[in-house]
Amino acid sequence: MPVTWSDEVDEVLRDDLTCGFAYITPAGGAVVTAVAPLGLRDRERGTVGFTTSLGFGRKLDRIKDEPRVALAYHAREHGIGDGTNRHYVLVQGDATFDPTPDREVLDAIGERLVPYMGQPRRGPFWDRWLSAYYTDRVPVTVAVTRIVAWPDLRMKGRPEVFGAPLPSVEAPPQEPPKKGTGPRVDATNAGERAGKLPHRLVAYRQADGYPAIAPVEVKSASSDGVRLTVPVGVPQGGRRAGLLAHSYRAKLIGLESRQNTGWIEVTGTEALYAPHTESGFAAPPNKTIMLLANGFMARRGLAKARKEGRAQALGR
Known part of the structure; x- marks a missing residue:
């Protein structure tokens, strides 16, 4: 039977402008990035969704290889x-x-996009420039296995579970990577950047193979790593994990995103995160500049996907 959920949860799924999306990596870690869900969900069928562009990133490649994913609705500002x-x-x-x-x-x-993002730009130039961004949208549908809802955005309080029960055991620590667990990029800079942004999420693989996403706080950063405070329930010990820090304004006109993959060591509600890779961008709060950048990145990404054969493999 499809998983259904409460009116309170449905309100969140309907209203939020952005959410965190996590997928599993081939090495058994997780990557978390921000997506715009646009209220896409179907309570009768037990599905939620979002859209992405074929020209952005490797999300679709990862989904094709490993369909188990997670979405964290973690922020209320600027939604409907x-x-x-x-x-x-x-x-x-x-x-x-x-x-x-x-x-x-x-x-x-x-x-569906209009209530969240406003009317799209139209005209000969914009229709052509944004063609890779708008017409190459790919709808992603998630058949819900479970929904876990905490009464507090900091993931505090007793959660309500809809669908499959949570795993009865905690995910065991993972084997350290061959190159070691320490930072491979500047951890001080990574931590300072993350600490300045209002939303921070960490993602990891839980015991049943699905990614989980939790909000975290940055306490400090040094060459040893980024010290975090994590909610109760994040598994203890060491494992591969993704970190996302981001901010966004109304209609996503003005946003910043900082992503890392790396290694997290958790003791109680304290954690040390060692970033191994980093990526990110910042867009000024100007709609024209944002649309020009969206069009450029989508066209460049789509051309790269076609050159590498990924677009053909996905049916494009």
Whole structure:
């Protein structure tokens, strides 16, 4: 039977402008990035969703190889709700996508986008420049396995579970990577950047193979790593983990994102995170500049996907 959920949870799924999306890496770690869900969900079928672009990143490649994913609805600002619902909602499930959606599907997504993002720019230039961004949208549908809802955005309090029970055992520590667990990029800079942004999420693989996502606080940063405070329930010991720190403004006009993959060592509610890779971007709060950048990155990413054969493998 499809998993269903409460009205309070549905309100969060409907209203949030952005959420964290996590997928599993081939090495058994997790990557977490920000996506715009646009209220995509179906309570009768037990699904939630979001869209991405074929030209952005390798999310679709990873989903194709390992469909178990997670979405964390962790922020209330700038959505279509009044912000009074403070639940932290973690959705876990199996993702599929349609690499060649028909025009009606894309048009329906465009209509859903308006309340969250405003009217799209139209005209000969913008239609051509943003073609890779708008017409190469890929709908991702997640068949929900479970939803865990905490009454507090800091993941505090007694959670309510919809669907499959949570794993009865904690994920055991993972084997350290061959290159060691210490930082491979500047941990001080990574921690300072993350600490300046209002939203920070860590993702890891839990005992049943699904990624989990938890909000964290940055306490300090040094050459040894980034010291974090993590919620109760994050598994103890060492493991591969992804870290996302981000900020965004209304309609996503003005945003910043900093991503890391690395190694986390957890003791109680304290953790030391050693970043191994880093990426990120910052977009100024100017809609014209944002759209120009979106068009450029989508076109460049799509050209790269085609050159590497990834677009053909996905049906494009």
